[in-house]
Amino acid sequence: xxxxxxxxxxxxxxxxxxxxxxxxxxxxxxxxxxxxxxxxxxxxxxxxxxxxxxxxxxxxxxxxxxxxxxxxxxxxxxxxxxxxxxxxxxxxxxxxxxxxxxxxxxxxxxxxxxxxxxxxxxxxxxxxxxxxxxxxxxxxxxxxxxxxxxxxxxxxxxxxxxxxxxxxxxxxxxxxxxxxxxxxxxxxxxxxxxxxxxxxxxxxxxxxxxxxxxxxxxxxxxxxxxxxxxxxxxxxxxxxxxxxxxxxxxxxxxxxxxxxxxxxxxxxxxxxxxxxxxxxxxxxxxxxxxxxxxxxxxxxxxxxxxxxxxxxxxxxxxxxxxxxxxxxxxxxxxxxxxxxxxxxxxxxxxxxxxxxxxxxxxxxxxxxxxxxxxxxxxxxxxxxxxxxxxxxxxxxxxxxxxxxxxxxxxxxxxxxxx
Amino acid sequence: xxxxxxxxxxxxxxxxxxxxxxxxxxxxxxxxxxxxxxxxxxxxxxxxxxxxxxxxxxxxxxxxxxxxxxxxxxxxxxxxxxxxxxxxxxxxxxxxxxxxxxxxxxxxxxxxxxxxxxxxxxxxxxxxxxxxxxxxxxxxxxxxxxxxxxxxxxxxxxxxxxxxx
Numbered sequence: 271x272x273x274x275x276x277x278x279x280x281x282x283x284x285x286x287x288x289x290x291x292x293x294x295x296x297x298x299x300x301x302x303x304x305x306x307x308x309x310x311x312x313x314x315x316x317x318x319x320x321x322x323x324x325x326x327x328x329x330x331x332x333x334x335x336x337x338x339x340x341x342x343x344x345x346x347x348x349x350x351x352x353x354x355x356x357x358x359x360x361x362x363x364x365x366x367x368x369x370x371x372x373x374x375x376x377x378x379x380x381x382x383x384x385x386x387x388x389x390x391x392x393x394x395x396x397x398x399x400x401x402x403x404x405x406x407x408x409x410x411x412x413x414x415x416x417x418x419x420x421x422x423x424x425x426x427x428x429x430x431x432x433x434x435x436x437x438x439x440x441x442x443x444x445x446x447x448x449x450x451x452x453x454x455x456x457x458x459x460x461x462x463x464x465x466x467x468x469x470x471x472x473x474x475x476x477x478x479x480x481x482x483x484x485x486x487x488x489x490x491x492x493x494x495x496x497x498x499x500x501x502x503x504x505x506x507x508x509x510x511x512x513x514x515x516x517x518x519x520x521x522x523x524x525x526x527x528x529x530x531x532x533x534x535x536x537x538x539x540x541x542x543x544x545x546x547x548x549x550x551x552x553x554x555x556x557x558x559x560x561x562x563x564x565x566x567x568x569x570x571x572x573x574x575x576x577x578x579x580x581x582x583x584x585x586x587x588x589x590x591x592x593x594x595x596x597x598x599x600x601x602x603x604x605x606x607x608x609x610x611x612x613x614x615x616x617x618x619x620x621x622x623x624x625x626x627x628x629x630x631x632x633x634x635x636x637x638x639x640x641x642x643x644x645x646x647x648x649x650x651x652x653x654x655x656x657x658x659x660x661x662x663x664x665x666x667x668x669x670x671x672x673x674x675x676x677x678x679x680x681x682x683x684x685x686x687x688x
Numbered sequence: 689x690x691x692x693x694x695x696x697x698x699x700x701x702x703x704x705x706x707x708x709x710x711x712x713x714x715x716x717x718x719x720x721x722x723x724x725x726x727x728x729x730x731x732x733x734x735x736x737x738x739x740x741x742x743x744x745x746x747x748x749x750x751x752x753x754x755x756x757x758x759x760x761x762x763x764x765x766x767x768x769x770x771x772x773x774x775x776x777x778x779x780x781x782x783x784x785x786x787x788x789x790x791x792x793x794x795x796x797x798x799x800x801x802x803x804x805x806x807x808x809x810x811x812x813x814x815x816x817x818x819x820x821x822x823x824x825x826x827x828x829x830x831x832x833x834x835x836x837x838x839x840x841x842x843x844x845x846x847x848x849x850x851x852x853x
Contacts, residue, residue, distance in 0.1 A: 307711075308757065311758070319847060337715060341715075410760075410786060412757060412783065412844060413843075634711040636712070657707065662729045
C-alpha cells in the first residue's frame with residue numbers, strides 16, 4: 271500500500287521505510303515552536319523534567335506575538351519568563367518586540383520551515399507550513415516541553431482526505447474563500463484527526479500567500495495538518511527565504527485516501543463564515559443586509575503582503591464608512607516595512623483605517639479591537655466562536671481581505687460589485 | 689486507576705476552547721485562577737455549581753479551536769473528574785492526556801446522559817454507568833500507558849518516574 275505525502279514525511283522522520291494510518295510512531299522534530307501564551311506553561315513543565323537543557327537551541331522558535339507589546343502586567347510577566355528562558359538556553363530563534371511577527375507568517379519568512387520538515391508548535395495554526403510541503407501540526411504546552419527537551423514527539427499516523435483543486439479562481443476569490451468553502455462543505459470536524467492533502471492544476475493559480483491561508487485553516491476543519499505539493503513557486507519561495515536544504519516528498523500513486531473531493535475554483539464566489547462557527551458559510555450574494563461596526567484585516571491567516579495589497583487596492587482614494595473602525599495589522603515587521611515602501615500604509619491611513627504593529631491581539635479577543643455587546647466585525651481572522659473577539663453577544667464574520675475592505679467602505683457586510 | 693464519580697454538566701457540539709477558557713484570561717497560567725473562569729462564556733453558573741468529582745458530557749468535537757493547554761487545565765482545576773464526549777478535537781485530546789485529565793469517547797453515553805445525572809466511569813474497563821437512569825455504556829478503555837500518564841497527573845511526571853526506574 272502506498273503512502274500519502276504526510277505519511278512519507280513522518281516515516282522518514284521516524285526512521286521507518288513505511289508507515290500506515292493508525293500506527294503510533296516517534297518522530298524527530300526539525301522545529302519546536304511556542305508563543306507568549308503557550309511557552310510559559312511549557313517552560314514550567316520543562317523545568318519540572320529531569321533533563322539537561324534543550325535538545326537543540328537552533329531548532330526552537332519562541333515568538334512573542336499574542337499579547338505584545340504587552341497589554342498588561344500579567345502578559346509582561348509571561349514574556350519576561352520566556353525571555354529569561356531564551357537567554358538562559360541561548361535560544362537562537364527568540365523573536366521579541368522589534369523582531370517579532372505573527373509566528374506563522376514569521377517562520378516561513380525567516381526560512382525556518384521548509385519542505386519535508388516535521389514541525390510541532392504550541393499554537394493550533396502551526397499547520398500553516400503545510401503550504402511549503404512540510405508536516406506541521408499544533409500541540410499543547412506539555413508536548414512542546416517534551417519536544418524542546420528531547421527533539422521528538424509521538425504521533426498517530428493520520429489517514430487523509432484528498433482535495434483536487436481545479437480551474438482558475440475568479441478575480442475576487444482568494445485562498446480564504448477556498449478554505450471557507452471547504453470548511454462549509456465538510457464541517458468543523460470534517461477532517462478530524464486527518465491530513466488534508468491538496469492537489470490539482472488549480473494550485474498553479476494560487477500564490478504562496480493563498481496557500482498559507484488555506485493550510486492555516488486546516489485546523490478549523492479539525493484536520494491534523496494541511497499540505498500542498500512542492501511546485502516551482504514553493505521552491506522559489508524557499509530558496510529566497512531560507513538557507514536550509516529542503517526535501518520534496520510526493521504521495522504515492524496508490525496512496526489510500528478516506529475521501530476525495532473535487533473543487534472547481536472557477537465556480538467559487540467570495541465566501542463568508544457567519545457566527546459562531548467557521549462552517550456557517552454563505553456566498554457573498556446571500557449575506558443580506560448586515561450593518562457592521564468593525565473590520566479587522568490581519569492575523570496569521572490573512573496578514574501577508576497579498577492580503578494588504580488587495581485591501582489597499584480597494585481602499586485607495588476612498589473612505590472607511592462613518593461608524594466603522596477599520597484595523598489593519600501587517601503580520602511581520604518585514605511585511606509592515608514592505609507595505610510602507612509600496613505606499614500601502616499611506617492608503618490605509620488616508621482611508622481612515624488604523625495600522626498596528628504586528629500582533630495576534632484582536633483575533634483571540636486579547637486587545638487592539640475588542641468588541642462590545644451586539645457589535646459586528648468582518649474579520650480576516652480564523653475563528654468566529656462565541657466571545658472570541660470580545661463580548662459573548664458580539665458577532666464575527668470571517669472573510670477575505672477583499673470582502674473586509676469592501677465592507678469597511680460600505681459599513682455593511684459586502685463584496686465586490688463587478 | 690480510580691473510577692470517576694459525580695454529577696453531570698451537559699453541553700452540545702463543538703464546545704470550543706474559547707468558551708472553555710476565554711483568551712482574556714490567558715494572561716494567567718495559574719490553574720486555580722483559570723478554574724475560576726472555566727466555561728464562563730457558555731455557562732456562567734458552571735463555576736458556582738461544580739463540585740469536586742463532577743463530570744462533563746458533550747456531543748461532537750469537544751475542545752475544538754486553539755491549542756491552549758489552559759483549557760483542560762481549567763477543567764481539571766475546577767474539579768471535573770472526567771469528560772465524556774462523542775468525539776474530541778485532536779489537540780484537546782492530546783493535551784488532556786498530557787496533563788492528566790481523563791477523557792472518554794462514547795457516542796451512546798453522550799447522547800443519553802442528561803444534566804444532573806449521577807455517573808460513574810471505570811477507566812480500567814471503559815464502562816460508563818448512569819446511576820440515575822440505571823443504564824451502562826461501553827466507552828473506549830485507556831491503553832495501560834495512558835492510564836499511567838493520568839495516574840502520574842500528566843506526561844512530565846510520567847517521564848520523570850520512568851527515568852527513575
